Amino acid sequence: MRDAPPSPCRNLCRLEAHVCAGCGRTGAEIAQWPAATAPDKRAILQRSAARLAARSDRVEICLDAT
Template sequence: MVDEILSPCRNVCRVSAAGDLCEGCGRTLEEIGRWAAASDAEKRRIVSAARERLRESVRPESRHRPGEGGT
């Protein structure tokens, strides 16, 4: 039996300011729309890409903020 590819949806459905990405799961609106018809391979790709987008969105910025030291 093949394991089902579960949706990365977290029920935190908020569209980014740019209007193209769910801030809860990291999928694009296009990926969300085609999820039900996607093959298992496509679902794996979507999950992987969404996970990476979320990782990138929470990485600390390398810039110094005013008053935090640094030069």
């Protein structure tokens, strides 16, 4: 599995609403990662990046309101 992307884990592991605050993966995706194929890992990375981006947008909105 040489072409598989590395784990996105940042060692900031904390689940918030079933999503890791550090990497953006769900608990199921974290559990699935070791056995996932390279294409599955890339799909997980895309979904997790979208979750982190959405979370970042919400944080900015909250900060702007203060």
